Amino acid sequence: xxxxxxxxVLFLAPILIIVLVLCGMIAWTGAVSMDNWVxxxxxxxxxxxxxxxxxxxxxxxxxxxxxxxxxxxxxxxxSAALGLLLAYGLTLSGxxxxxxxxxxLYPLALSFVVTGTLxxxxxxxDAGVINNILxxxxxxxxxxxxxxxxxxxxxxxxxAAIWQYTGFAMTLYLAAIxxxxxxxxxxxxxxxxxxxxxFRHVVVPNVTQATLVTIAMLTVFxxxxxxxxxxxxxxxxxxxxEVLGFFMYVATYRQAFIGLGAAxxxxxxxxxxxxxxxxxxxxxxxLQT
Amino acid sequence: MYRNxxxxxxxxxxxxxxxxxxxxxxTPEKVEVTKIVExxxxxxVQVVVTPTPKPEAKELTVYHWWTAGGERQAMDVIFKHxxxxxxxxxxxxxxxPGGGGIALKTVMQGMLAAKMPPDxxxxxxxxxxxxxxxxxxxxxxxxxxxxNNCDTKYPAVIxxxxxxxxxxxxxxxxxxxxxxxxxxxxxxxxxxxxxPTDVDELIAAAKTIKEKKPDVYPIGLGSRDKWTAIFLFxxxxxxxxxxxxxxxxxxxxxxxxTDPTIKAAMEKYAALVPYLYPYHGAKIWSDIPPLLGEGxxxxxxxxxxxxxxxxQAGYKEGxxxxxxxxxxxxxxxxxxxxxxxxxxxxxxxxxxxxxxxxNLADPDTQAEFNIIKGSIAIHADVPATTYxxxxxxxxxxxxxxxxxxPASAHGAxxxxxxxxxxxxxxxxxxxxxxxxxxxxxxxxxxxxxxxAKNSEWYWAK
Numbered sequence: 048x049x050x051x052x053x054x055x056v057l058f059l060a061p062i063l064i065i066v067l068v069l070c071g072m073i074a075w076t077g078a079v080s081m082d083n084w085v086x087x088x089x090x091x092x093x094x095x096x097x098x099x100x101x102x103x104x105x106x107x108x109x110x111x112x113x114x115x116x117x118x119x120x121x122x123x124x125x126s127a128a129l130g131l132l133l134a135y136g137l138t139l140s141g142x143x144x145x146x147x148x149x150x151x152l153y154p155l156a157l158s159f160v161v162t163g164t165l166x167x168x169x170x171x172x173d174a175g176v177i178n179n180i181l182x183x184x185x186x187x188x189x190x191x192x193x194x195x196x197x198x199x200x201x202x203x204x205x206x207a208a209i210w211q212y213t214g215f216a217m218t219l220y221l222a223a224i225x226x227x228x229x230x231x232x233x234x235x236x237x238x239x240x241x242x243x244x245x246f247r248h249v250v251v252p253n254v255t256q257a258t259l260v261t262i263a264m265l266t267v268f269x270x271x272x273x274x275x276x277x278x279x280x281x282x283x284x285x286x287x288x289e290v291l292g293f294f295m296y297v298a299t300y301r302q303a304f305i306g307l308g309a310a311x312x313x314x315x316x317x318x319x320x321x322x323x324x325x326x327x328x329x330x331x332x333x334l335q336t
Numbered sequence: 337m338y339r340n341x342x343x344x345x346x347x348x349x350x351x352x353x354x355x356x357x358x359x360x361x362x363t364p365e366k367v368e369v370t371k372i373v374e375x376x377x378x379x380x381v382q383v384v385v386t387p388t389p390k391p392e393a394k395e396l397t398v399y400h401w402w403t404a405g406g407e408r409q410a411m412d413v414i415f416k417h418x419x420x421x422x423x424x425x426x427x428x429x430x431x432x433p434g435g436g437g438i439a440l441k442t443v444m445q446g447m448l449a450a451k452m453p454p455d456x457x458x459x460x461x462x463x464x465x466x467x468x469x470x471x472x473x474x475x476x477x478x479x480x481x482x483x484n485n486c487d488t489k490y491p492a493v494i495x496x497x498x499x500x501x502x503x504x505x506x507x508x509x510x511x512x513x514x515x516x517x518x519x520x521x522x523x524x525x526x527x528x529x530x531x532p533t534d535v536d537e538l539i540a541a542a543k544t545i546k547e548k549k550p551d552v553y554p555i556g557l558g559s560r561d562k563w564t565a566i567f568l569f570x571x572x573x574x575x576x577x578x579x580x581x582x583x584x585x586x587x588x589x590x591x592x593x594t595d596p597t598i599k600a601a602m603e604k605y606a607a608l609v610p611y612l613y614p615y616h617g618a619k620i621w622s623d624i625p626p627l628l629g630e631g632x633x634x635x636x637x638x639x640x641x642x643x644x645x646x647x648q649a650g651y652k653e654g655x656x657x658x659x660x661x662x663x664x665x666x667x668x669x670x671x672x673x674x675x676x677x678x679x680x681x682x683x684x685x686x687x688x689x690x691x692x693x694x695n696l697a698d699p700d701t702q703a704e705f706n707i708i709k710g711s712i713a714i715h716a717d718v719p720a721t722t723y724x725x726x727x728x729x730x731x732x733x734x735x736x737x738x739x740x741x742p743a744s745a746h747g748a749x750x751x752x753x754x755x756x757x758x759x760x761x762x763x764x765x766x767x768x769x770x771x772x773x774x775x776x777x778x779x780x781x782x783x784x785x786x787x788a789k790n791s792e793w794y795w796a797k
Contacts, residue, residue, distance in 0.1 A: 087448065087473065088470070088472055173618070192618075195617035281560055283562060284559065284763060300442045301441075
């Protein structure tokens with residue numbers, strides 16, 4: 048059967064409508080971000096880039112942005128690295144793979160609210176699991192204030208996110224390792240390479256594609272992270288764990304600074320584009336070659 | 337090929353026509369009745385009779401945040417009374433979980449902006465209610481207010497909290513008292529301590545507990561919620577400055593950077609920090625009462641709603657825990673949080689809304705509701721003896737006898753935008769108590785959000 052124009056219209060219409068609605072909403076957010084809209088009812092009063100200027104003067108904005116950047120470094124690299132190690136480990140484990148794979152993937156199936164509640168219990172410095180385990184094995188001195196310390200809290204959140212997302216990176220890497228022709232592994236083995244050497248010289252250079260995808264996806268996740276922060280620390284202690292997404296929610300819905308909130312959304316969008324587009328472009332170029 | 341094309345076109349046409357049919361407005365039901373009317377000249381006249389339109393099904397869409405244990409049952413009491421008086425109106429219940437209505441506010445923002453208002457929704461009175469009024473989303477309810485004699489049956493300050501531009505915009509029906517100091521009775525007896533009556537005594541009691549019982553944390557707090565930090569500051573401010581300073585501070589009449597009383601209150605607040613439960617940043621308000629029951633903490637300051645947590649955990653009032661109004665010096669006040677229901681603009685069932693608001697003003701509904709909710713009725717006809725527990729009997733007596741001051745937390749007094757920043761500033765302060773910085777940050781946000789101008793409603797005659 049050949050496809051004709053009617054088919055094209057029928058099949059493309061839904062996606063076109065979705066894209067149009069999405070673009071419309073982005074344009075609307077962009078317009079609101081340049082308005083002096085404060086309060087619940089719309090105020091269409093153009094004020095240029097005033098909202099952005101206000102944001103850039105706010106210490107809170109910079110601390111939220113800084114937290115997003117901490118997330119990028121402290122979350123993406125460990126998640127991707129652990130994912131790759133697990134994927135290679137599973138490949139080596141033979142039959143046990145079918146047992147372990149769902150186990151590592153399981154956290155991904157949980158909602159962020161469930162993960163958040165779970166980790167809030169684990170991290171509770173007084174009655175929490177981690178400190179109590181340390182106490183019971185005689186290492187009570189190593190107990191930490193965890194989420195009640197402004198310095199540690201962001202890293203605690205990142206720990207929970209790594210737990211949830213390592214399985215995701217692992218799946219991508221597992222597929223990439225499967226794609227490596229088995230002859231390469233066999234040749235390496237014949238040459239007497241150890242598992243570690245194979246990992247270093249065969250696996251790592253051959254999973255660059257998967258790394259690109261993983262890093263791009265995890266970056267987008269770090270830019271829109273909200274739920275975990277909301278559930279585990281509510282941005283606190285003080286504002287120490289606030290990220291841009293959280294700040295946007297507070298500005299828009301709790302303080303009714305709709306224009307300012309929209310400006311934060313636009314900044315998140317620009318950051319996402321700035322990170323994802325070069326990656327996508329680079330990976331497309333590599334794919335073509 | 338042609339068959340395929342024809343099939344595709346046919347499918348498209350069918351789908352399109354279905355979509356159009358679904359979008360089309362419903363055709364009004366019209367029945368033509370032909371009747372022969374005899375007149376003297378015997379001329380047949382055709383009369384077209386259009387039947388009266390079918391009345392729209394009577395219902396009432398309610399949005400509220402009373403979903404937690406106790407609250408839900410309390411809401412059901414209102415429904416029960418409403419249904420008894422209005423058996424023909426069906427209630428469409430939309431509970432949105434989230435303490436203090438934080439999630440409901442987000443939902444309402446969307447629904448009201450989309451011009452899809454529910455028949456009534458919950459709001460706190462004061463500056464939160466003002467947000468909806470300023471947006472032009474609410475209609476006055478002066479008719480209900482007058483019909484129920486609310487001016488004589490409710491304290492004047494309650495009316496003030498729902499009055500904007502000279503009109504009433506919300507129907508209140510309960511009051512929570514925010515200024516209770518809960519303490520562990522066994523610990524206080526063991527150490528020979530008396531319940532503190534002002535902040536200096538609070539600090540002294542905390543010091544004694546810390547010295548004599550190093551494994552007990554003197555003052556409990558759950559600052560993961562953040563607003564609890566405001567509760568604690570509020571009683572310190574009331575103790576240092578009294579109710580007049582309190583009202584002036586939260587309505588932007590004082591300069592936080594220079595006012596000596598505000599500075600003194602901030603210093604006292606800082607003096608409490610060493611005695612606080614050290615992991616407060618990891619706990620929410622409801623985690624704290626059980627810790628008091630267990631004897632892990634000595635005291636905490638919260639509203640009467642926290643008593644339910646102690647009772648549910650099996651701790652007995654009088655023997656395990658006790659609560660006193662705090663502060664009692666320089667003046668004991670009733671620091672109040674009030675819930676109201678509203679009448680949005682453009683609702684589908686105005687009669688149902690009217691019946692709903694009237695039901696809320698009914699003293700019997702209020703009495704039964706408040707016993708379960710853990711707050712007190714605001715209607716003068718509900719006596720203090722209504723409540724089964726001592727705490728609420730005392731609250732009701734204080735409500736009738738003491739000065740009532742609107743609580744700042746949750747947005748009754750100061751504007752929402754300010755409070756959101758204020759609770760962040762206070763929680764940050766608990767980790768790095770720097771009074772000079774607190775003074776300048778407070779003055780700055782008061783200026784940024786123009787608290788003085790946004791609180792003019794409170795001082796309007």
